[in-house]
Amino acid sequence: MEKITEVTRTLEFTSGQSVLELSxxxxxxxxxxxxxxxxxxxxxxxxxxxAAFGMILAIITTIVFYKDDQGNGIKNLGLIFGALLIGSVAxxxxxxxxxxxxxxxxxxxxxxxxxxxxALISLREFPNIDPSLLSNHGMFNGQVLVILLGLFIGSxxxxxxxxxxxxxxxxxxxxxxxxxxxxxIILLIIVIGFFVYIxxxxxxxxxxxxxxxxxxxxxxxxxxxxxxxPIGGADMPVVISxxxxxxxxxxxxxxxxxxxxxxxxxxxxVGSAGIILTILMCKAMNRSLLNVIIGTFxxxxxxxxxxxxxxxxxxxxxxxxLLSYTQRVVIVPGYGLAVAQAQHVCNDMVKLxxxxxxxxxxxxxxxxxxxxxxxNVLLAEAEVxxxxxxxxxxxxxxxxxxxxxxxxxxxxxVNPAAEDDPTxxxxxxxxxxxHTAKNVIVMKRGMGKGYAAIENLLFYADxxxxxxxxxxxxxxxxxxxxxxx
Amino acid sequence: xxxILEFFYLYKETIFIIALSIILGxxxxxxxxxxxxxxxxxxxxxxxxxxxxxxxxxVGHxDNTLTLILGLIGIVLATLNVVGGFVVTDxxxxxxxxxxxx
Numbered sequence: 001m002e003k004i005t006e007v008t009r010t011l012e013f014t015s016g017q018s019v020l021e022l023s024x025x026x027x028x029x030x031x032x033x034x035x036x037x038x039x040x041x042x043x044x045x046x047x048x049x050x051a052a053f054g055m056i057l058a059i060i061t062t063i064v065f066y067k068d069d070q071g072n073g074i075k076n077l078g079l080i081f082g083a084l085l086i087g088s089v090a091x092x093x094x095x096x097x098x099x100x101x102x103x104x105x106x107x108x109x110x111x112x113x114x115x116x117x118x119a120l121i122s123l124r125e126f127p128n129i130d131p132s133l134l135s136n137h138g139m140f141n142g143q144v145l146v147i148l149l150g151l152f153i154g155s156x157x158x159x160x161x162x163x164x165x166x167x168x169x170x171x172x173x174x175x176x177x178x179x180x181x182x183x184x185i186i187l188l189i190i191v192i193g194f195f196v197y198i199x200x201x202x203x204x205x206x207x208x209x210x211x212x213x214x215x216x217x218x219x220x221x222x223x224x225x226x227x228x229x230p231i232g233g234a235d236m237p238v239v240i241s242x243x244x245x246x247x248x249x250x251x252x253x254x255x256x257x258x259x260x261x262x263x264x265x266x267x268x269x270v271g272s273a274g275i276i277l278t279i280l281m282c283k284a285m286n287r288s289l290l291n292v293i294i295g296t297f298x299x300x301x302x303x304x305x306x307x308x309x310x311x312x313x314x315x316x317x318x319x320x321x322l323l324s325y326t327q328r329v330v331i332v333p334g335y336g337l338a339v340a341q342a343q344h345v346c347n348d349m350v351k352l353x354x355x356x357x358x359x360x361x362x363x364x365x366x367x368x369x370x371x372x373x374x375x376n377v378l379l380a381e382a383e384v385x386x387x388x389x390x391x392x393x394x395x396x397x398x399x400x401x402x403x404x405x406x407x408x409x410x411x412x413x414v415n416p417a418a419e420d421d422p423t424x425x426x427x428x429x430x431x432x433x434x435h436t437a438k439n440v441i442v443m444k445r446g447m448g449k450g451y452a453a454i455e456n457l458l459f460y461a462d463x464x465x466x467x468x469x470x471x472x473x474x475x476x477x478x479x480x481x482x483x484x485x
Numbered sequence: 486x487x488x489i490l491e492f493f494y495l496y497k498e499t500i501f502i503i504a505l506s507i508i509l510g511x512x513x514x515x516x517x518x519x520x521x522x523x524x525x526x527x528x529x530x531x532x533x534x535x536x537x538x539x540x541x542x543x544v545g546h547x548d549n550t551l552t553l554i555l556g557l558i559g560i561v562l563a564t565l566n567v568v569g570g571f572v573v574t575d576x577x578x579x580x581x582x583x584x585x586x587x
Contacts, residue, residue, distance in 0.1 A: 031532050032509060038528045038574075039517040045578040048528050052571040055535065062538050066545065074545030076553065083544070083557045087564025094565075095572035106573055107527045114534045114566035120559040121539045124552045142492030241526055247533040247566075254539035256499060264499065265506050266535035272510030273529055277522065366519050373523035380580040391519060 020065035023057050024262035030054030031266045035273060041386075058262045059084075100381055101338040104374060105168035108161045108240045111247050115157025118250035119217065122151035125257060126213050129206045141199040148195050150253030151213070152220045157246040159224030164240050167228075180230045187223045191216065227293075235292045237367060238281045242289075245274025281367065287429070314465035316474070319441055320481035323353060326403035329360045330395065332432050333375050334368050336409010336445065340471035343382035346408065349475055350384070352482050362388050363395040363405075363432045365413035396433050405437040409444065409471050415456045424454060440464040443474050524577045531570025537563035 030050050037047025066074050074080065091110075098106050126147055166172035194216045198209060231239050252267025254260070282289050314322075323329060331350070337343060350360045362384065368375045376389060390398075399405065407414055414434040417424040434440055435458050442459055446468060458464055467474055493500060517525055540559035547553040 031535075032513060035510075035525075035529065035532065036513045038525050039514050039521060041518065041521060044521060044524060045575065048524075048531075048571060048574045048578060051528060051532055052567075055532070055537075055567055055571070058535065058538055059541065062541050063545075066542060068542075068546055072546065074541065076544050076547060079553070079557055080541055080544055080560060083560035084564055087561040088568045090561075091565040091568030091570075092572055095569040095576065098573075103523065103527075103573065103577065106569070107523075107530055110566045110569045110573070111530045111533070113562040113569075114530070114536055117534075117540050117559040117563035117566065118536045120555045120562075121536065121543050124543055124547075124555050140488040140492070142489070142496065244526055244530050244533065247530070247536075251533050251536040251539075252503070254536050256496075258539055258542055259499075260538060260542075261502060263535050263538050264502055266532050268503050268506035269510045269513070270529045270533040272507040273514045274510075274526075276511050276514055277517075277526060277529075281522070364519070366522075373520050376520040377523055377577050377580065386520075389520070 014067070016065040017067060020061050021261070023061035023065075024260065027054035027058040027262045028265040030057075031262075031269055035269060099341070100378060101341060102169070103377065104237070104240065104369070105165045108165040108168065108243070111240065111244050112158050112161030112165065114247045115154045115161060115243070115250055118154030118247065118254055119151055119158055119220070120154075121254050122147050122154060122250075122257070123213065123217055126151075127206045127210060131203070131205055144199050145195065146253050146256045148198060148216070150250050150257065151217060152191060153246050153253065154250035155217060155220035156224035156227060157243050157250055159221045160228045160246075161240070161243045163225055163228040164236060164243065168236055175229050178230075180226055184223065184226050187219060187226065191219060191223065194219070231292065238278055238289070238292050241274055241278040241281055245271050245278060248272075248274055311459060312465055314441060314467055316467070316477045317481050319465070319467055320478055320485060322439065322441070323358065323404060323406075323478075324356050324482055324485050326358060328398075328402045329353060329358055329404045329406065330363050330390075330399065330402045330437070331360065332363045332365070332368075332405060332407045332410050332414055332434055333379065334365075334408065334410025334413060335374075336443070336471050338369055338374065338378055339409065340473075342408065342472040342475050343378045343384075345472055345475040345479060347379075347382040347384050349479050349482065350388075352479060356482075360388070361390050361395065361398075363392070363399075363434075364389050365392055365410070365432050368410055368413050392430055392432060396436075399433050399436045402437040404439045404441060405434045407434060407440065407442045407444075408475075411444075411456055412454070414458055415454065416458055417454065417456070426454065434458060435461055435463075438463065441467055443467045443469070443471050445470060524574050527570060527574040527577065531567055531574060534563050534566035534570055537567055 031054050034047045034051025034054065037043035037050065063074055063077070063080065095106070129144065129147070163172060167174070194212065198212060198216075201209065228239055248267045248270030250267070252264050252271060255263030255265070255267055279289060282292060331346070333346070337346065353360050362375075362379060364375050369378070379389060380386075412426055414432050415424075415426060416431070416433075416435050418426045418429045418431045421427060440458065440461065440463055442464060444466060459466060514525060537560065540556060540563045544553060544556035544560060547556050
């Protein structure tokens with residue numbers, strides 16, 4: 001039985017142990033290089049491959065060479081291979097079969113499974129703690145704290161990711177009750193109370209503490225649900241990135257527990273990179289992380305009694321004429337494009353317009369869709385050339401010279417309230433200034449509000465025309481009309 | 486206070502690795518273009534599946550049925566995270582590559 005004691009641990013040299021540690025070193029280096037290569041478009045795919053190779057190496061050498069302090073190797077090999085096979089086949093099939101639009105929730109789902117594994121390990125390793133660790137430590141007991149943190153963070157990551165998955169998949173609705181904020185703070189205080197109680201319990205057999213550990217496990221799972229529940233709308237990408245970071249930290253706690261440097265480094269690497277990515281996303285929305293976590297995107301904003309003008313529709317044939325006889329067109333894609341799977345037909349329209357001598361570009365808002373880079377991935381699938389995708393800061397100065405802006409299923413990222421209405425929940429978020437263009441065509445399923453549930457004055461502007469319907473159908477009709485011109 | 490210092494001393498190498506890994510994580514993903522945010526998040530997510538090693542060790546020395554069952558569930562879940570994560574990331578990046586060849 002593995003005892004978690006550093007003091008008595010003496011690593012005797014065996015060639016197997018040495019090969020194992022060496023392979024962990026190689027795996028850790030491959031994780032770092034892989035992540036580095038993933039940050040550059042040219043090397044990204046190779047980076048992913050090398051990181052995966054490092055992982056396979058670490059898994060195989062663990063199975064072959066791992067020995068615990070008593071020199072026992074890995075038992076239950078048949079069952080382990082069975083579990084690996086089930087997980088691999090299921091993971092492969094899910095990852096291959098899922099539609100491109102469901103990518104954000106899929107990342108969230110896989111993240112949750114990792115968190116669950118981390119929580120289960122802490123849960124079942126706690127009874128294996130050396131009882132001597134539970135005594136003579138006063139208030140602080142690092143080794144026990146590491147296990148408890150792994151349990152807590154892993155559990156939160158698990159249920160939190162599953163709720164985020166459900167929300168993005170439209171299976172779970174937002175619950176915007178402000179009292180949840182206080183419930184969450186109370187739960188967090190209770191969790192810290194548990195930590196202090198378990199650490200300062202004094203000499204006791206770990207088995208005696210198991211009921212308390214299961215209680216802590218349950219509360220952690222509930223906390224994960226309630227943590228994500230009130231966070232809604234445009235903030236979901238940030239939450240997934242944060243939970244991704246959590247899973248990394250939980251894995252690192254496991255690494256600490258097993259003196260496993262590959263787990264430790266891999267986990268911490270993901271933990272810190274995830275936090276940085278989260279902060280980058282928050283910056284893109286001009287909000288603080290704290291604001292995302294405790295603040296809730298509510299309704300509000302433009303009040304109902306204010307005069308907001310009228311909605312003006314445009315027919316498909318008029319839109320086709322308008323688009324065919326202009327110089328500059330900018331397309332602003334949003335989640336509606338992804339939902340309707342309209343990226344291919346959208347590219348068809350772009351090609352048609354270009355044949356007619358129209359210059360077409362795409363304006364990509366950093367948080368358009370449900371995840372940063374969501375639109376890039378989607379348009380890349382439709383083989384839209386990379387150079388056509390222009391980022392927020394570069395496209396905005398060009399918009400006043402643009403003849404037609406087509407907004408396809410985007411809403412909050414073009415809402416002028418972010419610039420001129422201090423009472424709006426999205427006030428201060430950088431937007432694509434579509435309202436500065438000469439003409440705006442908005443493709444939308446209906447007059448429903450965006451994910452942040454706020455009114456968009458752009459739809460009522462004098463130079464805006466609405467084209468209602470499913471984005472794919474509308475674009476197909478539009479393509480047919482442009483062809484017949 | 487003394488127990489914190491004692492803990493640090495016992496685990497100083499580990500804490501060194503943690504501190505340097507944090508900095509490494511920050512440096513490694515700096516200057517990432519927005520276009521790669523989603524694949525990067527997905528790839529990092531797959532790396533966090535390294536917890537699978539812990540699950541294998543747990544099952545490898547399991548001495549009761551409950552630990553064995555929960556450990557095996559842990560392996561299945563962690564494998565989902567690893568395999569699913571890397572395959573999905575590759576699928577996303579495949580699209581960038583196809584477009585590059587044109």
